[in-house]
Structures are given as structure tokens and as C-alpha cells.
């Protein structure tokens with residue numbers, strides 16, 4: 008009798024162990040992956056924790072970073088603006104949006120945040136990733152990507168939307184606008200578009216006003232764009248794409264980064280999940296899309312991010 012109860016306990020123990028191993032294996036397919044950053048020289052040579060991702064009173068950009076930023080975007084030379092001009096514009100921004108001065112939200116040091124970065128690739132079509140995307144603490148989306156009508160594939164939650172004047176769209180009251188300042192004019196636009204209205208155009212007509220919650224406005228540190236271009240892309244493109252900036256930003260904001268909606272179509276165009284490709288020669292624009300995707304893939308191979316690829320559920 009004593010033996011049999013011992014045997015029973017052993018059997019129960021074995022079942023529990025097997026169950027745990029099964030659960031671990033199944034979950035790890037989705038979320039649990041070794042995210043050791045410090046032990047990977049390839050990663051530590053590129054990932055620089057010291058670069059502040061957001062513009063704040065304390066991080067208004069050094070002269071050194073300013074030069075990099077100006078040199079690293081093809082859009083800047085047309086402006087011919089000086090460091091003093093830049094500082095005047097930023098000071099005005101900080102006065103208009105006090106939230107910017109408070110700085111970024113808590114990063115990985117405070118708690119482990121699980122972030123989804125949702126690119127705009129046509130690969131999201133019929134992916135049914137929506138539920139998976141929605142369970143993340145932070146969901147970064149970009150530009151004009153629509154949600155309505157695509158919920159099953161792209162989810163419904165957005166905590167941050169990355170955009171610049173030429174890609175701007177209205178936001179709800181709970182979403183952070185993250186401006187990507189590729190040029191000084193972009194910061195002027197932000198201030199005007201949320202107050203008196205922006206008159207004029209950049210390299211194309213832009214919205215005069217947009218609807219966003221002013222207290223949730225954030226601005227990417229131009230020094231961060233320069234860092235991504237110089238260190239991650241080794242200056243091998245005009246400038247980093249919104250999507251690539253979003254992935255590196257997420258690495259700086261979150262401990263777990265899950266990436267959805269990246270990848271060109273079979274003709275190497277950056278086609279979108281919501282529309283038919285209008286320009287068959289679109290390619291990846293001014294960006295070095297091939298290299299960016301190679302790095303995203305490499306980050307996934309080295310288990311720094313998880314890349315959710317194209318998936319078709321329809322027959």
C-alpha cells in the first residue's frame with residue numbers, strides 16, 4: 008500500500024514535469040526566448056543604451072549628433088538650418104508640449120515590457136495575428152496604416168504611432184504620437200499643426216492640422232536617427248526607414264520585442280496590407296530595404312527580437 012502511494016506520487020510528478028515541459032515548449036514558440044543582450048558581441052557593438060530615444064529637456068541634441076543628423080538624411084540639405092535655428096525650434100516645442108520635457112516612459116530598467124512593432128507589409132494580409140498583437144503592453148504602429156476592417160490581421164490596440172508630416176494621420180485620445188523629425192521643418196510642422204495650423208508645404212503638401220492628444224506627444228531624438236543610421240546601417244542608405252527606426256526604438260524601450268508586418272513582396276516592393284500596389288517600381292524608396300530586413304532577420308536569429316513572418320490561414 009505504501010509502495011503504491013509512492014508510485015502514484017512518482018507518476019503524478021512525472022506527469023506534472025512533462026506538462027510543464029510541454030507548456031514551456033509551446034509557449035516558447037511564441038514568447039519565451041533567450042533575450043540575453045550583454046553576452047552577444049554582435050549586438051553590444053551596435054546597441055547603445057546611452058543614446059536617448061526621445062527628445063527631452065536634458066536631451067536636446069549635442070552639436071556632434073546634430074552634424075550627424077544633418078549629414079545622414081537626404082532631406083536636410085534643402086533646409087540649410089543651423090544648430091541655433093534647431094535649438095530655437097526645439098525650445099518652442101518644449102514650451103508647447105510640456106509632456107516632451109518630462110521624458111520617455113519607464114523603460115526596461117523599471118519593468119519588463121513586451122512590445123509589438125507592427126510594420127505595414129502586405130504579409131499581414133490573412134495572417135490572423137490580430138489577437139497576438141493585442142496582448143502586448145506596447146503596440147507601435149506607423150504612418151497611415153489602417154486598423155478598421157483589418158482587425159483580425161493587425162489587431163486593434165495602438166499605444167504609439169510613429170509618423171512625420173508627410174505621413175500624418177489623426178489619432179484617438181489615448182495614442183502617443185511619436186514624431187520622427189527627419190528635418191527641422193518637421194518639428195515646426197508639429198507645433199503648428201497642433202496649435203494655430205501649419206501653412207505651407209515640405210517636399211509635398213502636408214496636413215495643416217491634425218487631431219491628437221497634445222499631452223501624449225513625443226518626439227524621437229534626432230541623435231537617435233543619426234545613431235541608427237551610423238551604427239546599425241553603417242550609413243548604407245539615404246536614411247533609416249520608419250519601420251527600421253521602430254524596431255530599434257522598441258529594443259530601447261522594451262525587453263521583449265515582437266515584430267509583425269515586415270518584408271517586401273516577391274517583386275521587392277514595400278507593398279501595404281490594405282491596398283493594391285500603385286507604383287510597380289516603388290521598391291523600398293530611399294531606404295536600403297534589403298539591408299534593413301537582413302538586420303531584422305539577424306536580430307531574430309540572435310534571439311533579440313521575435314519576427315512573425317508571413318502566414319496564410321486561408322486556403
Ligand code: C5P
Nearest residue numbers: 126127128150248249250269270277278
Ligand atoms: O510604407 P510605410 O513606410 O508606411 O511602411 C512602414 C514600414 O513598414 C516601412 O518603413 C518598412 O520598414 C516596413 N515595411 C516592410 N515591408 C513592406 C511594407 C512596409 O517591411 N512591404
